[in-house]
Amino acid sequence: MFARGLKRKCADHEEDMGGALAGFRAVPSYSLQRQSLLDMSLVKLQLCHMLVEPNLCRSVLIANTVRQIQEEMTQDGTWRVAAPQSTGRAPLDRLVSTEILCRSMREQDGVHPAPGMGDDHVLGPGSELSTVTSAQTPRDPQNSVWEMDSPRENRGNFQKSLDQIFETLETRNPSSAEELFSDMDSSYYDLDTVLTGVVSRAEPGPCDGLQGLPPVATPASSSSCKSDLGELDHVMEILVET
């Protein structure tokens, strides 16, 4: 299934791009395969709509795969750091579009991240929306730059987003309840915020928006995106019961 789609795409690409592919030193089909693998991996890492904590082993293995591809592409010279106007390169554009989609989705949702408190900061309710784009940690000024970045800093964004993924995968272990609640944003307890966070999930999430990417098989049930309505019911149940 995968191989077949790939061949068609390769043929199309060669017809449309013509000389644009001359920039690649690698064989186009390998390069495309590698690009598809990279895209697939990034999609897998975007753990949208997860109610259960993601499998850390799986995430680490996927992230390592992404790093390997990135390293190889850097050596190849196919990993472009340049501004987007250079031949509108497919690889980087895809990465950028992924990020922008995630970011813009999050902004739409109106999530305001909980303020960080160093290692022990707590993820606000909005964090459950997308563990990829998590609350920012003011302790690391470089990371907060990722928030405002323009699409131009593509490569830096990518590395930061990879790091970001691991930041979010880390489960916090607050040392004391006091520290936990000391500079907590009071909106954490605001029912409206929580409901807003949940309701806005009903909109198509980042996963759905990635139309331009090659089709990906439905992930295994353990990591599949649950129905948003089901999530809303679930959270309402918990809120009402408690």
Add this chain to the structure above:
Amino acid sequence: ALNCRFYFPFVDRPKLLAVSLPTADIISTVEFNHTGELLATGDKGGRVVIFQREPESKNAPHSQGEYDVYSTFQSHEPEFDYLKSLEIEEKINKIKWLPQQNAAHSLLSTNDKTIKLWKITERDKRPEGYNLKDEEGKLKDLSTVTSLQVPVLKPMDLMVEVSPRRVFANGHTYHINSISVNSDCETYMSADDLRINLWHLAVTDRSFNIVDIKPANMEDLTEVITASEFHPHHCNLFVYSSSKGSLRLCDMRAAALCDKHSKLFEEPEDPSNRSFFSEIISSVSDVKFSHSGRYMLTRDYLTVKVWDLNMEARPLETYQVHDYLRSKLCSLYENDCIFDKFECAWNGSDSVIMTGAYNNFFRMFDRNTKRDVTLEASRESSKPRAVLKPRRVCVGGKRRRDDISVDSLDFTKKILHTAWHPTENIIAIAATNNLYIFQDKVNSDMH
């Protein structure tokens, strides 16, 4: 040659005892106790079902030592972590039996976060003839009591009672993947993705951290713990495996925090086989010490390997489980199958090893003869008078009648959990919603 009947138990045996038991939920772990009398299964819904082997009796020819349901109980319930806004699944990841020390049986069961110690007792007598209460438990009118009697124990229908004796909670930030009881019978360890804790069975409010591989910066995380086990005889030794395919043997006498391994077992990478998936398929999904304590068995995505504790440089033996998948790794990565965690098992004499695969197939490898066989856990194979026939996956070329082609394999039918009776040729195979128990009447001394 497919004529494996004389080399492997279970294969082509007319007197094979096979039973298929449908379960309410997907089985997530299977474990025999130390005598093999009891078999415990845990499922995705947090339930534990214990089977007991009926005693073989010449007087009752129907009873051939089959396993029947002994007890069922709810071990774990789903929880919600309000702090992180995440569900904690009730799925039972592992069950380990404690060695039996009195009439009661005990086992440890764990989900992602909490380990519980359960005590299983039998009640087959009840006291009758109380002085102050009547048969229904109501207080007697004292004026009617004219003499005193001593209550006596009368037989009753067997009742199996299960009670939670200890709850070991809040020990793990990450998901628990293994538990292992120490040979000292007093302590046990629990391992999650980044840490391993040592507990005392009687103490629930604290545990000792003995391995911590969490980096200072989570961004630097590239390797996680995938499985761990105590040595069967040396209470100071344990092994843990990683997602990069390495095994670390640690000695608790060396230091309190066993971050520095005593031995590192790692096979150098084969440069000719290198691909983007090399690391993923090298990730060890299970590690088991042999009964002798001399060897370790590991399972990674495509192979099972036997390691000699005295040789760190490379495995002693490597067996291909389903090498025909090597050319399909990209598709298997896409559908997440490449992350499936298969378990492995030794037979009682450490001469045969077993592991599961796809399409409800499971494989056995004889270490002495170097023969291997593929068997299928299916309804057909568990009918009365059915025999387990060897199966074959063909990869192009000459195809025989009953062969299955690689492309027709059902990847949703995976056998992740298998267990072998400690001494006899009895195996338990978990195939999603069905538990298969195969019993070979041939004396296991053959192997």
